[in-house]
Amino acid sequence: MRTTARIDHCTDSRDARPAFGITYRRYVDTSSSHVRIQADNIDHAMQALTEYIGNTQYAVTSIRQEVPQVPAVAPAAEPAPAEVYVKATAGYAARFEGLTGDSLRALETIHGSEAPTDRITPLLDTLAAWKQHLDRFEATVTDADEKTVEGLPEDDPRRVAWRAASTGMDAFLKAQAAVHGAYVDWSFDLTGTVEINDGPLPTAPVIADGCRIPGCDQHWHSDGLCVAQLGELPFDEGSSVPIELTSPEDEAPYIVAYAFDPVALNMRRQMNTQADAVAFAKALRDAADAVDEAAAHLAA
Known part of the structure; x- marks a missing residue:
C-alpha cells in the first residue's frame, strides 16, 4: 500500500488516492496557506502536511476532501x-x-x-x-x-x-x-341501389371439415379443389352456365362462370379480384333489371 503522500497545487489524475484541500496558519507570522495533498486517508494527509511544514507550529483552519470533477457528457446532437x-x-x-x-x-x-x-x-x-x-x-x-x-x-x-x-x-x-x-x-355512383334489410343478421356460413370455403360438396377434393356452386343461368335445350367459387390448394380462390358446350369455349369468365367479381355481379344485375322491364311487353 502506498503511504507517501503527494503534495502539489494540482491533483494528479493518474493518482487514484483522494485529494484533501488543507488551509493552515503558522503561529510565527499568522499567514495562511493552502495546499493540496493526495493520500490514502486524512490521517496520512495530516502527517504529510506536518512533514511538509517542518518544525514550525501551525493550526489547520479547514480541511476538506475534494470531489473529483467528472467531465460533462456532451448532449446528443438534435436530429435534423x-x-x-x-x-x-x-x-x-x-x-x-x-x-x-x-x-x-x-x-x-x-x-x-x-x-x-x-x-x-x-x-x-x-x-x-x-x-x-x-x-x-x-x-x-x-x-x-x-x-x-x-x-x-x-x-x-x-x-x-x-x-x-x-x-x-x-x-x-x-x-x-x-x-x-x-x-x-x-x-355519386348512381348505377345501382342499396337495399336495406331490417331483418336479423344472417348467420355465418359453415365450412365443413377438410374444406376451405362454405358450400363445398367435396366432389373435387381428389384434384385438390374446393368447389361451391353459387348459381346457374339456364338456357334452351337443357344447357346452362354455372357460376362457381373455386379454391385450389396453395392458390388464391377465384369465381368462374363457364359453359359446358365444347363449341363455346370462349363462354368463360374468371374473376380473381374483388373488383372483377363486383363488375360481373353488376353486369348480371343490369341484365336482370332489363329483363324485368322487358317482361311487360310479353304475354301474361
Whole structure:
C-alpha cells in the first residue's frame, strides 16, 4: 500500500488516492496557506502536511476532501428537421395505396354500407397528422440544413431523408387527391341501389371439415379443389352456365362462370379480384333489371 503522500497545487489524475484541500496558519507570522495533498486517508494527509511544514507550529483552519470533477457528457446532437419528419410520417403514403372508387364499392359489397366510410375515416386522420408534420418541417428547416446534405453521397441516410421531406408536400397532395377522388366516385355512383334489410343478421356460413370455403360438396377434393356452386343461368335445350367459387390448394380462390358446350369455349369468365367479381355481379344485375322491364311487353 502506498503511504507517501503527494503534495502539489494540482491533483494528479493518474493518482487514484483522494485529494484533501488543507488551509493552515503558522503561529510565527499568522499567514495562511493552502495546499493540496493526495493520500490514502486524512490521517496520512495530516502527517504529510506536518512533514511538509517542518518544525514550525501551525493550526489547520479547514480541511476538506475534494470531489473529483467528472467531465460533462456532451448532449446528443438534435436530429435534423428532415429526419424528424421522415420518422414521424413513416408508412403514411402506403396507407393510401389501391384506394379507388371501385375498391370502396368492393368493400361495400362484401362488408356492408358502412365499410367505405370506415376505410376513409382513419385516412382523414392520417392526412391531418401528415399536414401538421409538414408544417413543422417547413417552420424548422433552414438553408444550413440544405447545405449540410448537398455534399453527402446519394445513398447517405441524411440525404435520403432530405429528399423525402423536401418532396413530402407532393406525396401529401397525391394522397389527399386519392381520398377525395375515391370518395366522390363512390358517393355519386348512381348505377345501382342499396337495399336495406331490417331483418336479423344472417348467420355465418359453415365450412365443413377438410374444406376451405362454405358450400363445398367435396366432389373435387381428389384434384385438390374446393368447389361451391353459387348459381346457374339456364338456357334452351337443357344447357346452362354455372357460376362457381373455386379454391385450389396453395392458390388464391377465384369465381368462374363457364359453359359446358365444347363449341363455346370462349363462354368463360374468371374473376380473381374483388373488383372483377363486383363488375360481373353488376353486369348480371343490369341484365336482370332489363329483363324485368322487358317482361311487360310479353304475354301474361
